[in-house]
Amino acid sequence: MPGTITVWEKDPALVGRFTTAPIPDVAKLPLAFNFPAARPYSSDKTTEDFRYWNAASTLRRAADFWAASSTPPAEWNGMAVLDVYLDRDVALQSKYDGQSLSFYHGSPVGHPEVVVYSGASPDLLCHELGHAILDALRPDLFDRGFLETDAFHESFGDMSAILCAMQLPTFCAAVLQETAGRNFWSDSSLSRVAQQFGAALRMEDPKQADVACLRNAWNNHLYKDPAGLNNTGSATEVAANPHSFSRVFTGAFFEILAGMLAIRVGNKAAKPEDLQQVSCDMRDILVDALGDAPFGEHFYETVAAAMVRASLGPGSGRGPAVQTLFQNVFVRRKIIAPAIV
Template sequence: MATENTAATGKVRLQYMVRDPVSADDGRDLLEGWDYKATEAMLDGPVCRRVAVVDIDPDTGAVNAGAPFVPPKKGAKLGRYRIKDPTRPHAADFQQVSVFGAVMKTMAMFEEADVLGRPLRWAFDGEQLLVVPRAGRMANAFYHRDSRSLQFFFFEATVSGADTTVYTCLSPDIVAHETTHAILDGIAPDLYDATSPQALGLHEAIADLSAVIFAIRTRRLRLEVLRLSRGDLRNAGAFNEIANHFGAAVAGDARPLRDLNSGVSFSGQGRRPASHDPHDISEVLSGALYLLLVKEHDDIKRAIAAGAGGLEEEEGGQAAGPGDEELYQASGRALAIAGNKFKRIVFRGLDYLPPGEISFADYGRALIAADTASNPDDDDARAFIRKEFVRRGIVADAGELVSPPPTLALPADLDLDLLVRSDWSAYQFAEKHREALMIPPNVPFDVRPRLSVVKTVYRSTGEAETHECLFKVAWRENRTVDQGGGFFDEISIIYGSTLVIDRDTGEVRALLSTSPRHPSQQAEATAANNAMRLAYVADCFDKGLLEIGSPDVQIQNRTLRLRAMGQMLHMRGH
């Protein structure tokens, strides 16, 4: 019988694998713990209301017994999951506990009050994400919406001259990356059906940056990397290099899966992406934002060294522990603070994303708008982003990242509570403001679930809160294509708009849209993105990844409609 903790506010010590690759040491430093405040029963597995580890034997198909939950003893504060031998990372219970701890910590990063400020929702029906730590033998790991699961695989490889088994569920980079795919699918579900490599590349870039933030928030890894890199994030391989062990095992040499400090660019400055593949072009976006982290770290480090006051402490408002300053001094504290600021900038912009096929420029506009709403008086990070996006060729001009002030004036008697909870009111509102929301005439649209959100912000005046209503509407339009092998003449594309309303004043904070009718959508950039889309779709057909007549590839009235393109990411790479 499963053991459970019925304490509604009990804390549970969750653990996850710190090192990648696995150390040959005695194992004392293989795991790092963090405290999760449980508001639900914690069961053997590990299993909770939102995440369940399902350990299926890849040879027999049988479900292995899960790691047991141990409630806190009388007088103790923390429950925990028992690992028989914490020095054996290849053991089932070690992997069950580690992958669960890493998934839960990744989710917690997004749910914090200064990021999304609310529990996550999945893109599928139901509350529970399934996690399969050993789904089978191959060099892969992926999120799969239809089965509501994260699936991690294992394979034999030679690394540094030694034969070993690589378990992707033990790589904190990979677990954070794949968990973020599931999280982002819940926030922006249209990306899963996108046809544009930039929209799919956004998935990869955010997932890689999430792995970076996860690494920064792993204390022992942070300390070790700063010691080895002498405090220079340009050299900090554990932060800018994604999935070192996996990349080395697959490629046969000492190189990571992706390097965020590689300078990949759409412009003539730096190396161009190797192809239109979403993984390749994702480095343009993730590389631009990684440099923001480097800048913030350098700036804060100099401020600390100069004795500046007023700097927030490290993650969760917790001060550094005894002896930390001796170990990593200004650089370590600066990284904790910079990582928190970076997390807020990168993740909060996701809420402002309009529905539809997002370009990197669309994400940049959402990021700028969200950060402006949170920190209107501090433009330093936004100025860097604008400059770097131009340098990387994401936009031609910095002005493209600033959406025009919305002209939509809301009625003074608009009931925002009713708008949030009533679908009827929401559709009436969208129909009334169809033109302002850039919905084409006579085109059916879909109003997404509205969100009323409260977020913690940090300004020069101190800690504050923002109160917002997020209203999103989506529709489909057809675009003519000059290829299709005689089978189709058009392709169906999802577009949409996001309206951000200040709940305190009733004023519109931002109106962002992927519609070609929005002033921010530059004709040249749109044409370039369309060309990239067509090249990518043609390549998928050529490689046999898309097959006309399959459930996800349908043609009706000579119009191509694709589904689940996001699921193909794991077929093309990681």
């Protein structure tokens, strides 16, 4: 084994975006993993050996990020060690089932030449890990069959993908370069979650993914009463299913994240460490709010109001200006009413 390894920063579709990482200790507590037997390292991105170390490094980094939060989970929901299956079967899928993380490989119908490994994408690894983290923090929210709690679970997965990517200084620097001269609240490799997987799903059915990725956190979707929505719809409209409806909350989150960065840096240029700091501040506001948001059918409004309350402080990156930002975005998105907080 070399002393360090090379892994994808965020998604295999971002060709050329690698970073160097230490050899991960997947068995480290808290939030340990049980992986299949370790494989020899390979820097060849097409191999199972590379995918093993890419996944081990990404999940370790992501779990450490959440373990460092202001209200960290002591362990996974009901267990100290989480099983990880890197190539469980043939499917275009990845999932958390309450016991383990599972990743698959598959091809879009009619395109056998395209083979996608969901476990190769840090976005999907960190999305599924997000489900496991939320389940550890709030076991009462998992798989309840209510649209808003199920959709919040999906949104938390995408928020986890975005926040975990922001732990990499190399990726933060690349995103700042990519968004230089325009609003950070814009379409970027940070906002686009799971580009490679999304492209494969779109080959099968364009309804299943946003235009340039699986789901784009840069969107302008507003909350609508789910009772008036269809269960399925085109990618450009919100439907009453958890993945589609999650984009309303993730969209508000990403808009607020950009606003937090603007408040932090003022009229100075943002640096990679500014991105990393606002990601930690947002993480802590999220987990603190989860301790103040009782389960209910209208969970979006409940958790958003708790985030508005938490954003006042005390805590890093909080205060009246940040609270006003949270309030304004959630109101504009129609997730909370103007007078709710």
